[in-house]
Amino acid sequence: MALNQNIVVIVGGVGGAKLALGLQMILPPEQLTVIVNTGDDFWHYGLRICPDIDTVLYTLSGRVDPVNGWGLAEDSRTVLQALTAYGEDTWFGLGDKDLATHLLRTQMLRDGHSLTEVIAHLAKVQAIQSAILPMTDEEVPTIVETAEYGELAFQEYFVKYRWQPTVTKLRYQNMEQASLNPTIISALHNADMILFGPSNPWLSIEPILSVPGLRDAILARDVPRVAVTPIVGGQAIKGPAAKLMAELGYDEVSAQSVAEHYGAIINGFVYDTSDAAFHIAGLHTARMDTIMKNNTDKARLAQQMLAWIKEWN
Amino acid sequence: MALNQNIVVIVGGVGGAKLALGLQMILPPEQLTVIVNTGDDFWHYGLRICPDIDTVLYTLSGRVDPVNGWGLAEDSRTVLQALTAYGEDTWFGLGDKDLATHLLRTQMLRDGHSLTEVIAHLAKVQAIQSAILPMTDEEVPTIVETAEYGELAFQEYFVKYRWQPTVTKLRYQNMEQASLNPTIISALHNADMILFGPSNPWLSIEPILSVPGLRDAILARDVPRVAVTPIVGGQAIKGPAAKLMAELGYDEVSAQSVAEHYGAIINGFVYDTSDAAFHIAGLHTARMDTIMKNNTDKARLAQQMLAWIKEWN
Numbered sequence: 001m002a003l004n005q006n007i008v009v010i011v012g013g014v015g016g017a018k019l020a021l022g023l024q025m026i027l028p029p030e031q032l033t034v035i036v037n038t039g040d041d042f043w044h045y046g047l048r049i050c051p052d053i054d055t056v057l058y059t060l061s062g063r064v065d066p067v068n069g070w071g072l073a074e075d076s077r078t079v080l081q082a083l084t085a086y087g088e089d090t091w092f093g094l095g096d097k098d099l100a101t102h103l104l105r106t107q108m109l110r111d112g113h114s115l116t117e118v119i120a121h122l123a124k125v126q127a128i129q130s131a132i133l134p135m136t137d138e139e140v141p142t143i144v145e146t147a148e149y150g151e152l153a154f155q156e157y158f159v160k161y162r163w164q165p166t167v168t169k170l171r172y173q174n175m176e177q178a179s180l181n182p183t184i185i186s187a188l189h190n191a192d193m194i195l196f197g198p199s200n201p202w203l204s205i206e207p208i209l210s211v212p213g214l215r216d217a218i219l220a221r222d223v224p225r226v227a228v229t230p231i232v233g234g235q236a237i238k239g240p241a242a243k244l245m246a247e248l249g250y251d252e253v254s255a256q257s258v259a260e261h262y263g264a265i266i267n268g269f270v271y272d273t274s275d276a277a278f279h280i281a282g283l284h285t286a287r288m289d290t291i292m293k294n295n296t297d298k299a300r301l302a303q304q305m306l307a308w309i310k311e312w313n
Numbered sequence: 314m315a316l317n318q319n320i321v322v323i324v325g326g327v328g329g330a331k332l333a334l335g336l337q338m339i340l341p342p343e344q345l346t347v348i349v350n351t352g353d354d355f356w357h358y359g360l361r362i363c364p365d366i367d368t369v370l371y372t373l374s375g376r377v378d379p380v381n382g383w384g385l386a387e388d389s390r391t392v393l394q395a396l397t398a399y400g401e402d403t404w405f406g407l408g409d410k411d412l413a414t415h416l417l418r419t420q421m422l423r424d425g426h427s428l429t430e431v432i433a434h435l436a437k438v439q440a441i442q443s444a445i446l447p448m449t450d451e452e453v454p455t456i457v458e459t460a461e462y463g464e465l466a467f468q469e470y471f472v473k474y475r476w477q478p479t480v481t482k483l484r485y486q487n488m489e490q491a492s493l494n495p496t497i498i499s500a501l502h503n504a505d506m507i508l509f510g511p512s513n514p515w516l517s518i519e520p521i522l523s524v525p526g527l528r529d530a531i532l533a534r535d536v537p538r539v540a541v542t543p544i545v546g547g548q549a550i551k552g553p554a555a556k557l558m559a560e561l562g563y564d565e566v567s568a569q570s571v572a573e574h575y576g577a578i579i580n581g582f583v584y585d586t587s588d589a590a591f592h593i594a595g596l597h598t599a600r601m602d603t604i605m606k607n608n609t610d611k612a613r614l615a616q617q618m619l620a621w622i623k624e625w626n
Binding site: 043044045046047048076078079080082083085086087088096097099100101103104106107109110122125126 | 356357358359360361389391392393395396398399400401409410412413414416417419420422423435438439
């Protein structure tokens with residue numbers, strides 16, 4: 001087993017967090033760095049909320065709600081119910097304990113700390129030893145253009161409208177002003193392997209790759225760069241990946257289409273045993289059981305991936 | 314009884330809110346306007362918190378915690394405990410249901426509403442029919458200069474240090490830029506009577522009277538302008554009023570000293586039956602049981618005041 005190496009895993013929310021947890025279970029903590037999408041971050045009731053980052057924090061700290069895969073286990077919703085009693089349309093789930101995360105983050109940001117510093121602190125107070133890095137410190141909200149409602153802020157599209165509107169275009173607002181954090185440059189530079197979680201390639205991974213300089217920093221590394229499919233049997237394991245592919249004009253909603261979409265950024269691709277084998281020139285591929293229902297699944301997939309990568313690397 | 318008239322009552326937190334509730338109990342709701350101190354408002358964990366206004370809102374809606382006299386009855390502190398678990402020094406009490414008030418207020422302020430509009434909404438959703446007006450829409454934080462710690466933000470002085478530091482000076486930051494709200498001008502113009510609650514004259518009433526134009530707008534009204542003492546038997550009913558008077562150099566900590574401090578802004582003064590009678594030239598005075606332990610006390614004091622004022626008016 002190739003355990004003595006630095007691994008960077010690039011993720012969005014629930015699915016990517018599961019793979020990150022699998023890796024954390026089998027790696028020394030100082031060897032794992034998780035780069036997380038912040039395109040879905042937003043301001044809500046005066047608080048800065050980072051849904052993907054919090055899912056990663058809660059998952060890696062073992063505090064995540066096991067049913068939803070996001071939010072905190074055994075959390076209550078007293079505050080949200082009180083907002084509802086005030087006549088508010090409380091479409092975004094805010095747990096009481098979860099709110100402490102948002103309050104502390106907002107306080108630290110208002111005090112002038114960078115998002116990277118804030119997330120490092122939030123990881124520390126949750127006893128997480130892996131490095132969790134927001135893709136950038138700037139606010140770069142993903143804007144979803146829809147046929148039905150025009151432009152929607154990401155969480156409106158994703159949560160308020162439950163990703164039912166038809167997506168016509170995605171854009172990453174303010175991205176040209178986003179800066180690549182030195183900690184990310186350093187993590188990629190020192191990585192012996194760069195992985196992409198089974199996250200949504202367009203909604204979660206693409207914003208990360210759009211941070212100026214980040215795609216090139218990955219391409220510059222002659223190391224295994226391996227993505228895990230979010231599409232199994234033509235369907236998304238969770239969320240709008242399959243629906244979105246169809247809306248964005250893909251003829252075939254499949255793992256192969258995802259691999260082709262990733263293109264040169266990856267040199268390895270893992271897809272599910274339930275899908276038929278395919279080959280793409282120059283791409284290492286492997287079929288594995290990619291469905292992670294429990295922690296054993298997560299550690300097993302992480303182990304299998306590292307073992308397979310060691311084979312061809 | 315002179316009930317058919319518009320009454321403005323000027324208050325800080327707990328004590329003033331009690332008198333406002335007494336008035337609300339005996340008046341048609343459209344006749345009562347409460348002008349509230351905002352000098353103790355502050356930003357905390359990214360939220361705008363207005364302690365005095367919330368005490369008034371919670372008291373007039375019947376939701377206030379009956380033990381503390383502030384905060385909500387039967388509230389929980391799940392969020393605050395989660396912040397403590399994150400290593401935070403949670404010196405300011407934030408209830409879970411109470412947080413909904415701060416979240417909604419912050420959202421509305423961030424959306425561009427004035428504090429006056431926000432408080433009107435917060436009053437409406439709590440089914441309060443009296444008009445509750447912040448003294449100004451601008452942020453005018455009261456700064457407390459102390460012998461021990463230098464300058465303290467008000468809530469640090471009042472809550473974090475439990476008003477124990479020695480006060481050397483008070484100032485109302487940014488006050489010269491504060492504007493007098495048209496709703497306040499109108500309320501004072503239409504008032505048949507202007508009352509001052511048994512609030513702290515220096516920490517609660519003085520900030521209100523310092524809003525440019527507000528003192529003059531009161532002095533311009535030839536109507537009963539009556540204050541209730543916060544000092545009984547040389548002691549404060551609640552909080553630092555007596556301690557503060559000594560620190561500010563008053564030789565005598567007494568109801569009479571308070572009346573003298575108010576000066577020309579009042580033409581009537583109510584103090585407690587337990588204190589010896591005194592006379593000040595040109596000032597109507599009355600001794601009443603000013604201690605409000607329950608709602609019956611509050612309504613009785615309000616009734617007695619209005620009856621007495623009618624006598625000499």
